[in-house]
Amino acid sequence: MVTAEPTRGRRSAWLPPGPCEGPYPSDMAREPQEDAALRARAAALSTHYLGGHARPNSVRWVDTMQGRWGSCTPSAGTIRLSRRLQSMPGHVRDYVLLHELTHLLVPGHGPNFWTLLGSYPHVERARRYLDAVTAAAAAPGSVERSEAEVATGG
C-alpha cells in the first residue's frame, strides 16, 4: 500500500501535457469504432512517417497479449496492439503502432528497420517508457521473452 501521497488539501492536479496525445476517443467506446479509430491512426502514421507504404489489412486492439505490446503478421498484413496501451501516453501508442507498421515493410530489427522507424521523433522516449513498464511488471522469471516484440531492449 502506497501512502506517500500529499494530503495538503491539494487535489491531484497531476495531468500529463497534451501535445503528444493522438486523436483517440477519450470515452472508451470499446467497439469496432475504436478499431476504426486505430486503423485511421495507423493510416495517418503510415502516411506521415512511412510515405504511406505500410498498408495493413487489419489493425485492432486485443486483450490477450502477454508480455508484448504489439504484433504484426506481414504475410497477412495484420497488426494487433495490446489494450494495455490504451492507458498509456499517445506518443507510446503511436510508437508501438508505427513499430508494427514498419514491420510490414521490414521484417526483422536490423539497421534498415531502425532507420525507417527513426523518422519518428519519440522512439527513445517511448522505448524507455515501455521498458520501465515492463520492468515494473516483471516478477523475476515470469516474463516470456521468446518473442518479446517491442519490449525487447537493444
Ligand SMILES: [Zn+2]
Ligand atoms: Zn518489432
